[in-house]
Amino acid sequence: xxxxxxxxxxxxxxxxxxxxxxxxxxxxxxxxxxxxxxxxxxxxxxxxxxxxxxxxxxxxxxxxxxxxxxxxxxxxxxxxxxxxxxxxxxxxxxxxxxxxxxxxxxxxxxxxxxxxxxxxxxxxxxxxxxxxxxxxxxxxxxxxxxxxxxxxxxxxxxxxxxxxxxxxxxxxxxxxxxxxxxxxxxxxxxxxxxxxxxxxxxxxxxxxxxxxxxxxxxxxxxxxxxxxxxxxxxxxxxxxxxxxxxxxxxxxxxxxxxxxxxxxxxxxxxxxxxxxxxxxxxxxxxxxxxxxxxxxxxxxxxxxxxxxxxxxxxxxxxxxxxxxxxxxxxxxxxxxxxxxxxxxxxxxxxxxxxxxxxxxxxxxxxxxxxxxxxxxxxxxxxxxxxxxxxxxxxxxxxxxxxxxxxxxxxxxxxxxxxxxxxxxxxxxxxxxxxxxxxxx
Amino acid sequence: xxxxxxxxxxxxxxxxxxxxxxxxxxxxxxxxxxxxxxxxxxxxxxxxxxxxxxxxxxxxxxxxxxxxxxxxxxxxxxxxxxxxxxxxxxxxxxxxxxxxxxxxxxxxxxxxxxxxxxxxxxxxxxxxxxxxxxxxxxxxxxxxxxxxxxxxxxxxxxxxxxxxxxxxxxxxxxxxxxxxxxxxxxxxxxxxxxxxxxxxxxxxxxxxxxxxxxxxxxxxxxxxxxxxxxxxxxxxxxxxxxxxxxxxxxxxxxxxxxxxxxxxxxxxxxxxxxxxxxxxxxxxxxxxxxxxxxxxxxxxxxxxxxxxxxxxxxxxxxxxxxxxxxxxxxxxxxxxxxxxxxxxxxxxxxxxxxxxxxxxxxxxxxxxxxxxxxxxxxxxxxxxxxxxxxxxxxxxxxxxxxxxxxxxxxxxxxxxxxxxxxxxxxxxxxxxxxxxxxxx
Numbered sequence: 001x002x003x004x005x006x007x008x009x010x011x012x013x014x015x016x017x018x019x020x021x022x023x024x025x026x027x028x029x030x031x032x033x034x035x036x037x038x039x040x041x042x043x044x045x046x047x048x049x050x051x052x053x054x055x056x057x058x059x060x061x062x063x064x065x066x067x068x069x070x071x072x073x074x075x076x077x078x079x080x081x082x083x084x085x086x087x088x089x090x091x092x093x094x095x096x097x098x099x100x101x102x103x104x105x106x107x108x109x110x111x112x113x114x115x116x117x118x119x120x121x122x123x124x125x126x127x128x129x130x131x132x133x134x135x136x137x138x139x140x141x142x143x144x145x146x147x148x149x150x151x152x153x154x155x156x157x158x159x160x161x162x163x164x165x166x167x168x169x170x171x172x173x174x175x176x177x178x179x180x181x182x183x184x185x186x187x188x189x190x191x192x193x194x195x196x197x198x199x200x201x202x203x204x205x206x207x208x209x210x211x212x213x214x215x216x217x218x219x220x221x222x223x224x225x226x227x228x229x230x231x232x233x234x235x236x237x238x239x240x241x242x243x244x245x246x247x248x249x250x251x252x253x254x255x256x257x258x259x260x261x262x263x264x265x266x267x268x269x270x271x272x273x274x275x276x277x278x279x280x281x282x283x284x285x286x287x288x289x290x291x292x293x294x295x296x297x298x299x300x301x302x303x304x305x306x307x308x309x310x311x312x313x314x315x316x317x318x319x320x321x322x323x324x325x326x327x328x329x330x331x332x333x334x335x336x337x338x339x340x341x342x343x344x345x346x347x348x349x350x351x352x353x354x355x356x357x358x359x360x361x362x363x364x365x366x367x368x369x370x371x372x373x374x375x376x377x378x379x380x381x382x383x384x385x386x387x388x389x390x391x392x393x394x395x396x397x398x399x400x401x402x403x404x405x406x407x408x409x410x411x412x413x414x415x416x417x418x419x420x421x422x423x424x425x426x427x428x429x430x431x432x433x434x435x436x437x438x439x440x
Numbered sequence: 441x442x443x444x445x446x447x448x449x450x451x452x453x454x455x456x457x458x459x460x461x462x463x464x465x466x467x468x469x470x471x472x473x474x475x476x477x478x479x480x481x482x483x484x485x486x487x488x489x490x491x492x493x494x495x496x497x498x499x500x501x502x503x504x505x506x507x508x509x510x511x512x513x514x515x516x517x518x519x520x521x522x523x524x525x526x527x528x529x530x531x532x533x534x535x536x537x538x539x540x541x542x543x544x545x546x547x548x549x550x551x552x553x554x555x556x557x558x559x560x561x562x563x564x565x566x567x568x569x570x571x572x573x574x575x576x577x578x579x580x581x582x583x584x585x586x587x588x589x590x591x592x593x594x595x596x597x598x599x600x601x602x603x604x605x606x607x608x609x610x611x612x613x614x615x616x617x618x619x620x621x622x623x624x625x626x627x628x629x630x631x632x633x634x635x636x637x638x639x640x641x642x643x644x645x646x647x648x649x650x651x652x653x654x655x656x657x658x659x660x661x662x663x664x665x666x667x668x669x670x671x672x673x674x675x676x677x678x679x680x681x682x683x684x685x686x687x688x689x690x691x692x693x694x695x696x697x698x699x700x701x702x703x704x705x706x707x708x709x710x711x712x713x714x715x716x717x718x719x720x721x722x723x724x725x726x727x728x729x730x731x732x733x734x735x736x737x738x739x740x741x742x743x744x745x746x747x748x749x750x751x752x753x754x755x756x757x758x759x760x761x762x763x764x765x766x767x768x769x770x771x772x773x774x775x776x777x778x779x780x781x782x783x784x785x786x787x788x789x790x791x792x793x794x795x796x797x798x799x800x801x802x803x804x805x806x807x808x809x810x811x812x813x814x815x816x817x818x819x820x821x822x823x824x825x826x827x828x829x830x831x832x833x834x835x836x837x838x839x840x841x842x843x844x845x846x847x848x849x850x851x852x853x854x855x856x857x858x859x860x861x862x863x864x865x866x867x868x869x870x871x872x873x874x875x876x877x878x879x880x
Binding site for chain 2: 050086122233257292294344379380390410411430434
């Protein structure tokens with residue numbers, strides 16, 4: 001049973017504000033431990049990475065190559081069943097198609113003053129993709145983090161994934177090879193993030209690190225940020241469904257549980273204008289939990305973090321959804337197109353009754369790496385943009401320079417930066433009629 | 441006198457690699473101090489902010505309003521000279537025009553499978569702009585951080601700037617009002633970053649914090665990252681000039697000094713194919729330093745971090761420039777258009793002889809907030825994009841759903857996520873002809 005809220009209740013605002021402020025991620029303070037590991041990796045390179053990998057993953061790796069005789073990507077991939085390979089290929093091609101459509105254009109224009117302005121997009125040279133081990137080692141995540149980098153034109157894609165005691169999934173290995181990973185190292189944790197950021201052994205440093213991980217990995221990414229780029233810090237997964245009377249309660253219940261099953265700290269929220277639908281979903285969740293192999297995790301998530309919010313109308317539903325700013329938002333309503341423009345903060349929006357979030361997790365082609373923990377207020381899901389950057393480009397003609405120089409000089413003077421001023425005035429003197437000395 | 445390098449020297453690679461690895465930012469470990477300030481601000485709100493402001497800035501502010509009777513933005517702005525106001529207006533309008541051209545389009549397409557895919561851009565609701573006090577309190581920076589947020593459609597722009605003993609520049613105040621800042625608080629340091637991230641007194645939390653600051657501000661932004669968005673971590677400024685025989689050595693020297701004067705940790709680099717130009721620039725720098733009010737700072741920057749690199753040809757110049765990935769790159773060559781496609785990593789590129797970097801700092805309209813310390817390898821300058829985010833949107837028709845379902849089911853099964861699988865299969869059963877039960 002999840003908590004229920006009703007926007008018409010007098011204590012709604014108080015209870016809902018408290019609900020919004022609840023922390024779901026574990027609050028371990030791992031900063032000190034991570035800082036020590038990163039320092040060691042920076043100072044001792046492959047030797048430190050090998051030592052931590054032996055300690056945490058019980059895996060012996062060569063301190064120079066960072067490889068283990070017990071982990072062979074190609075051999076692992078060969079063990080992946082043919083029908084699973086086909087599903088990975090299908091997902092791969094759709095992800096490639098979606099992200100190819102994201103390529104932004106360079107731009108250039110010349111304004112009235114005679115100044116040419118614009119920007120050019122270029123790709124990163126090297127990217128590190130972190131793939132978690134254990135329960136969260138997903139072939140779909142390998143594709144989602146790697147394919148956009150490849151489409152963007154990144155020259156060198158380095159994947160790291162912990163392989164405790166040499167164990168690694170064949171599907172993850174196949175997905176890595178299918179996506180075109182250039183280098184693979186069976187390492188994980190903060191030591192792998194350090195190896196990617198600083199280099200270690202024959203692993204040369206990368207320019208940016210993407211991919212989810214546990215609290216140690218997230219903290220390590222935060223600490224190396226600035227020296228290399230990182231994607232957003234991933235938190236527990238979330239789904240928010242907005243349902244009207246046209247929604248099928250059994251379907252919605254299944255969708256809510258598809259996020260709840262990830263982790264007890266995941267969050268599933270239903271917002272509905274229809275009281276009967278809300279009650280039916282709540283009952284359907286309870287019923288479906290009984291036959292779910294991941295039911296224990298899902299039940300804990302649903303009872304601790306789940307919620308059913310009853311609202312007066314769909315406008316109110318949108319307002320509440322925007323305050324929550326969930327990772328995934330399903331619009332299970334009769335007119336999703338009418339509702340979409342009202343959704344301002346969400347990682348991804350799923351329209352109508354036949355677009356369960358799980359479809360987008362795997363095969364629609366859009367990216368499943370999305371902002372969590374209300375980060376959709378200020379950030380986007382992973383995309384081609386994460387592997388490109390924009391250089392501004394500008395050129396002043398002599399006439400354009402003359403038109404802009406006086407204001408630039410005045411500002412340089414006001415900011416007490418005389419060398420800035422001189423870099424303008426030294427050209428003004430040459431651009432002007434030598435007889436006038438006029439700055440205008 | 442700056443260091444010189446020559447790509448034809450046998451020890452070039454060794455020396456150049458060491459040069460690239462040099463740290464210029466001060467390595468103060470301020471993490472612990474900042475964490476304590478942020479904890480206090482989160483726990484005690486305005487009371488803590490007022491206490492730190494009294495301690496660090498010798499300014500009394502009200503713990504509820506976070507305002508001081510001694511700092512009145514409108515009164516300060518009234519003291520800004522008319523010609524300086526006009527220069528700020530001129531810069532403002534050009535920055536607004538440039539960033540208006542950056543607005544990305546929403547996109548939607550339907551693929552062969554009958555799946556509608558795309559994305560929508562929406563703006564952030566609230567942004568905090570940090571403006572430094574002291575030497576680096578620049579009206580141009582107020583415009584560069586605020587105008588793109590305004591153009592993007594951010595509803596609430598909150599500016600903070602320390603006002604030690606109540607002192608603040610009239611030009612900064614005028615620029616803030618001209619750019620349309622919605623709220624202003626005379627606070628700075630880590631406590632201001634905490635107030636923006638957590639809220640304090642009547643200051644409601646913002647969604648993203650942008651703007652440069654000292655080591656404490658940068659560390660505070662790093663620590664609140666994830667809870668709110670931040671821009672990149674700003675380091676000391678840099679200029680790199682690529683010059684051939686058509687370059688004017690006096691102009692280039694002025695440009696190199698325009699960055700060197702910012703701070704002793706700034707960096708100015710000349711790459712030239714022409715030995716005579718290199719020597720002439722070196723001499724011109726020495727000469728210009730003698731008459732520069734900021735000469736002491738600039739001379740320290742030039743002698744400690746400056747460099748003249750002699751290369752065989754412009755291809756080699758581009759290769760070296762890309763390894764440095766400087767914030768600003770001037771192409772002071774006969775054919776800048778031929779050279780531009782070779783530049784892959786730079787914050788901003790300035791073409792030809794009449795586009796000194798200072799013009800872009802103030803009035804071309806492009807943004808002067810740019811990646812430093814080699815971050816141009818993986819990040820872009822500030823732009824409209826920083827105040828927008830992209831929601832992915834997807835819709836499967838019943839037929840589109842049926843086409844995608846089998847691969848999604850197979851992947852959910854492989855990833856051992858049965859609720860994901862059920863959210864697909866529960867719909868498959870309804871979509872299929874009830875007689876067949878076929879999943880395909």
